[in-house]
Amino acid sequence: LDVHFEAWLGESDADPFIPAMVEDFKAKGIAARVVSMPCMELFEEQDEAYRKSVLPCSVKAVAVEAGTSFGWAKYADDCVCIDHFGASAPAGTLFKEFGFTAENIVAKALKVLGK
Numbered sequence: 001l002d003v004h005f006e007a008w009l010g011e012s013d014a015d016p017f018i019p020a021m022v023e024d025f026k027a028k029g030i031a032a033r034v035v036s037m038p039c040m041e042l043f044e045e046q047d048e049a050y051r052k053s054v055l056p057c058s059v060k061a062v063a064v065e066a067g068t069s070f071g072w073a074k075y076a077d078d079c080v081c082i083d084h085f086g087a088s089a090p091a092g093t094l095f096k097e098f099g100f101t102a103e104n105i106v107a108k109a110l111k112v113l114g115k
């Protein structure tokens with residue numbers, strides 16, 4: 001299983017749940033890796049061999065982006081994204097409200113894996 005993260009991965013508000021998510025996968029015996037794709041256009045400019053080495057077709061994937069799901073269907077089997085705007089609160093509150101938690105991402109991944 002690959003779990004794809006968009007550019008916001010580096011923002012301090014998002015960082016705390018990433019180690020918990022990876023540990024949860026490991027505890028469940030699931031090999032997982034995190035791939036950052038800050039720019040789909042630049043990724044598409046790379047040769048096919050490189051793209052397939054980063055995102056193998058044989059690996060299930062869940063995209064996670066604190067933004068729109070637009071474009072992720074090409075790369076991922078499911079998404080944890082926000083397709084609306086206008087909510088206002090501290091980032092941690094919004095992340096929890098919209099499912100940006102290790103528990104929710106792991107649950108979504110398990111569903112994709114059929115577990």
